[in-house]
Amino acid sequence: MARTIGITTAEDIATGLVEGHELIGELRLYQQGPEDAPLLSLPPEGIAQRFADEIRAVAAGQAVAAIGVGLPGIINCGFIEESPNLRQLKGAHMQDLVAAALRNCGITAPVYVYNDADVLAAGLAATHGNLDRFIRVWALGHGIGFGVYPHSEGVWEGGHMVVSLDPRERYCGCGGVGHLEGIMGQRAMRLRFLDMEPDEVFENARKRDQRCVEFVKLWHRALAAATANSIHLAGPGKFFISGFNARHLDLNLLHQYLHEMVKMSPLQSYVFEVVPDSDVNAVIGAAVSAAQNAAR
Numbered sequence: 001m002a003r004t005i006g007i008t009t010a011e012d013i014a015t016g017l018v019e020g021h022e023l024i025g026e027l028r029l030y031q032q033g034p035e036d037a038p039l040l041s042l043p044p045e046g047i048a049q050r051f052a053d054e055i056r057a058v059a060a061g062q063a064v065a066a067i068g069v070g071l072p073g074i075i076n077c078g079f080i081e082e083s084p085n086l087r088q089l090k091g092a093h094m095q096d097l098v099a100a101a102l103r104n105c106g107i108t109a110p111v112y113v114y115n116d117a118d119v120l121a122a123g124l125a126a127t128h129g130n131l132d133r134f135i136r137v138w139a140l141g142h143g144i145g146f147g148v149y150p151h152s153e154g155v156w157e158g159g160h161m162v163v164s165l166d167p168r169e170r171y172c173g174c175g176g177v178g179h180l181e182g183i184m185g186q187r188a189m190r191l192r193f194l195d196m197e198p199d200e201v202f203e204n205a206r207k208r209d210q211r212c213v214e215f216v217k218l219w220h221r222a223l224a225a226a227t228a229n230s231i232h233l234a235g236p237g238k239f240f241i242s243g244f245n246a247r248h249l250d251l252n253l254l255h256q257y258l259h260e261m262v263k264m265s266p267l268q269s270y271v272f273e274v275v276p277d278s279d280v281n282a283v284i285g286a287a288v289s290a291a292q293n294a295a296r
């Protein structure tokens with residue numbers, strides 16, 4: 001069976017060799033050295049070159065059938081239309097840039113670029129035996145990703161759903177008011193609580209600090225609201241929840257709020273599944289999606 005490579009930037013740069021729906025060997029995580037510029041400060045060509053270096057290391061000289069890349073933002077045929085969390089990518093044709101960087105090191109396999117939450121959804125569908133149904137995933141990380149599988153026409157920027165009408169809710173990375181990411185995103189939480197890290201906010205809520213308790217309720221209500229909006233548009237079904245902040249999730253509280261928001265009985269058959277390890281699933285999803293594209 002042909003092997004493919006998946007690479008994503010959800011948390012670190014994670015790269016892996018995939019056969020079928022399984023990772024072959026270890027996931028490679030990019031280790032930032034002291035002299036390395038952070039990804040956020042690199043121009044698109046620099047990001048493409050770093051990806052090419054990681055892909056070459058994982059390929060280790062063997063031929064691969066295709067390469068799938070997951071990046072944050074609105075992506076159209078390899079072109080980055082918008083990317084609030086990697087702003088310099090806006091207007092870059094990352095598919096061409098990564099393919100060119102790879103050609104320079106002798107790798108000519110086709111490259112496909114996808115939204116990082118969509119590859120996470122594809123990976124979860126592949127590893128959970130859900131390739132035959134519609135699934136959605138919330139990725140709770142620096143930003144808030146919303147991925148769907150199978151791929152469907154549309155924008156699907158669910159992380160920017162409006163979940164509050166309070167004009168003071170303006171912490172979203174895209175600049176929009178009242179957005180889900182403006183409440184749940186890591187960067188947004190840092191802006192809201194300048195005196196503590198997001199982990200401390202959740203910790204202090206457990207210690208009954210009232211400001212933190214109120215925020216943790218808002219955090220869960222926001223996710224319930226966005227999920228309810230999605231259910232009212234696309235129906236109930238399976239919602240995966242992933243990303244490093246999924247560890248702060250209280251599923252009982254989420255269910256309680258969602259139950260208050262979704263009252264029509266045909267819409268109440270929703271299921272949540274928390275899957276903490278988003279890197280492995282996203283890498284598998286990027287590789288599986290690229291294999292599907294290459295086979296067409």
Ligand SMILES: [Zn+2]
Nearest residue numbers: 160172174179
């Ligand atoms: Zn936004």
